[in-house]
Amino acid sequence: MTDTTIINVLGRRVWDSRGRPTVEVDVRLKCGAFGRAIAPAGASMGSGEAVDLRDGGEAFGGLNVGRAVAAVNEEIGPALVGMDADLQEEVDRAMITLDGTGNRGRLGGNAIVATSMAVLQARAAAEKVPLWQYLAAGRDVRLPLPEIQIFGGGAHAARRVDIQDFMIMCPAAGSFAEALDWTAEVYRTAGLLMKKRGSLQGVADEGGYWPAFRSNEEVLEALVKSIEMAGFKPGDEVGISLDVAASEFGKAGVYTLALGNTSYDTDEWISILGQWLDDYPILSVEDPLGEDDRQGFQTFTRLYGGRCQIIGDDYLVTNAARVSEAAKDKAVTAVLIKPNQAGTITEAFQALAAAREQGLGTIVSARSGESEDVIISHLSTGWDAGQLKVGSFSRSERMAKWNECLRIEEALGSRARFAGRDGLAFAPWDREES
Structure with missing residues (x-):
C-alpha cells in the first residue's frame, strides 16, 4: 500500500x-x-x-x-x-x-x-495520475465552458470603466479546443478594432484590453462588434458575460458610477442592468449588486434569472453556508468557486457541493493576481464544475490554464465531453414569481 x-x-x-x-x-x-x-x-x-x-x-x-x-x-x-x-x-x-x-x-x-x-x-x-483524474475518481466529467475576458475594467484596470470584466462565452462550440479557437478570433478582432479607433492602451491585470471608453455601454457595443467582425453570431454562437463587481462602487443600496459621476438606488441600478440585458446578448452576470444588497440580488434574480446566469462572488465568498442561504433566498443561479477565497480545498469543495445540492451552477475561478499554477484547470474538470473563469486570452499565467485544459481534453480522447451550453445555469423557477 x-x-x-x-x-x-x-x-x-x-x-x-x-x-x-x-x-x-x-x-x-x-x-x-x-x-x-x-x-x-x-x-x-x-x-x-x-x-x-x-x-x-x-x-x-x-x-x-x-x-x-x-x-x-x-x-x-x-x-x-x-x-x-x-x-x-x-x-x-x-x-x-x-x-x-x-x-x-x-x-x-x-x-x-x-x-x-x-x-x-x-x-x-x-x-x-493527473489531479483531474484523481478528483474524478472514475466518474464521467466534462471540460468546462470557458469564460474569457476581452476588455478589463474596474479594480483590474484603474477603474477606467466601472464594470470589472467584459467577457465572452462560446456555448455553441463543439469542444473546449473550438471554444478557444473562437475566442482567439474575437480577442484578435477586438484588438484590431481598438487599434483602428486609436483607443488601444495596453492590457489590464487579467490580460484583457485596457482601452479608453466613454461609457460602459460603449464597451458592450465594441464587444458585440468584435464578435461580429470575427464572423460569429452574437448571443447564438458567442455571448457576453459580465463581472459587474458591484461592491466596488455600490454600498448601502447606492451605486455610484465613475463614468458620468452618477448615483443610482438599487431599483434604478437594476433597471439599467435590465436594459443592458435587453440591448445586448448577455448570458451571464456576476455580482450585479453589492455584497450587502441581499434584497437587490433577490429582485434581480427574480426578474432576470430565467434569461441569464446570475453569479454570486463577493456576495458568497465560496462559503457553503452562504451558498445554501442564497439558494434558499433565490438570490443567485450560480456560484463562483475560488479556493483562496474559501481558505482551503476542503472548504472550496464544500461550497461547490452545496451549490450542486441546491441546483445552482458552479464556476471555478482564478484571481487577478495569478501564477503559473494550473490547479484550477484540474479542479474545474475533476469536480465537473461546468465552467472555468481564468481571465483573458493573453499573458502566460492565463494561457497556462487554458492550455492545460487542452491537454486534459486530449488525454480524455474519445471520452472527452464539453459542457458547452449545458454548463450555464438559469433559474429553474418562474421569473415572474413574487
Missing part, C-alpha cells in the same frame, strides 16, 4: 503575475510523491473571504510575505508532518484550528491555501 504520510512541508516566497510577492509550498510524502502549489491573490475581494498575511512596512509596498512563509515553515509544516495526505479534510481542519481566527488572519490565507493545494497535488501524485 502507498504510504501517503506527509514527511516534509516547505514554504518559499515567489512572485505573482502583478510582480507582487506570494507564497509557494512544497509537500513531500513518505512514498516519494511530491506536490507544489502557489497562492493567488485578488484585487476585488469580498469582505468575508480569507485574508492574506502580509508584512506591512515599506518593502514591496507592504505586500511582502515573509511572515506567511515563516508560518508555513515554523507552524503549519511541523503540525502536518505525520498526518495522512489521503485525509484532506483532516489536514485542512488542522490548519484552520492552528490558525484560530475566523478569516485565517494569524497564519495567513495565502500560507494555508497554498499548503492545502500542495497536499492535494501530492496525494494525486501518489496515485501516479
Whole structure:
C-alpha cells in the first residue's frame, strides 16, 4: 500500500503575475510523491473571504510575505508532518484550528491555501495520475465552458470603466479546443478594432484590453462588434458575460458610477442592468449588486434569472453556508468557486457541493493576481464544475490554464465531453414569481 504520510512541508516566497510577492509550498510524502502549489491573490475581494498575511512596512509596498512563509515553515509544516495526505479534510481542519481566527488572519490565507493545494497535488501524485483524474475518481466529467475576458475594467484596470470584466462565452462550440479557437478570433478582432479607433492602451491585470471608453455601454457595443467582425453570431454562437463587481462602487443600496459621476438606488441600478440585458446578448452576470444588497440580488434574480446566469462572488465568498442561504433566498443561479477565497480545498469543495445540492451552477475561478499554477484547470474538470473563469486570452499565467485544459481534453480522447451550453445555469423557477 502507498504510504501517503506527509514527511516534509516547505514554504518559499515567489512572485505573482502583478510582480507582487506570494507564497509557494512544497509537500513531500513518505512514498516519494511530491506536490507544489502557489497562492493567488485578488484585487476585488469580498469582505468575508480569507485574508492574506502580509508584512506591512515599506518593502514591496507592504505586500511582502515573509511572515506567511515563516508560518508555513515554523507552524503549519511541523503540525502536518505525520498526518495522512489521503485525509484532506483532516489536514485542512488542522490548519484552520492552528490558525484560530475566523478569516485565517494569524497564519495567513495565502500560507494555508497554498499548503492545502500542495497536499492535494501530492496525494494525486501518489496515485501516479493527473489531479483531474484523481478528483474524478472514475466518474464521467466534462471540460468546462470557458469564460474569457476581452476588455478589463474596474479594480483590474484603474477603474477606467466601472464594470470589472467584459467577457465572452462560446456555448455553441463543439469542444473546449473550438471554444478557444473562437475566442482567439474575437480577442484578435477586438484588438484590431481598438487599434483602428486609436483607443488601444495596453492590457489590464487579467490580460484583457485596457482601452479608453466613454461609457460602459460603449464597451458592450465594441464587444458585440468584435464578435461580429470575427464572423460569429452574437448571443447564438458567442455571448457576453459580465463581472459587474458591484461592491466596488455600490454600498448601502447606492451605486455610484465613475463614468458620468452618477448615483443610482438599487431599483434604478437594476433597471439599467435590465436594459443592458435587453440591448445586448448577455448570458451571464456576476455580482450585479453589492455584497450587502441581499434584497437587490433577490429582485434581480427574480426578474432576470430565467434569461441569464446570475453569479454570486463577493456576495458568497465560496462559503457553503452562504451558498445554501442564497439558494434558499433565490438570490443567485450560480456560484463562483475560488479556493483562496474559501481558505482551503476542503472548504472550496464544500461550497461547490452545496451549490450542486441546491441546483445552482458552479464556476471555478482564478484571481487577478495569478501564477503559473494550473490547479484550477484540474479542479474545474475533476469536480465537473461546468465552467472555468481564468481571465483573458493573453499573458502566460492565463494561457497556462487554458492550455492545460487542452491537454486534459486530449488525454480524455474519445471520452472527452464539453459542457458547452449545458454548463450555464438559469433559474429553474418562474421569473415572474413574487
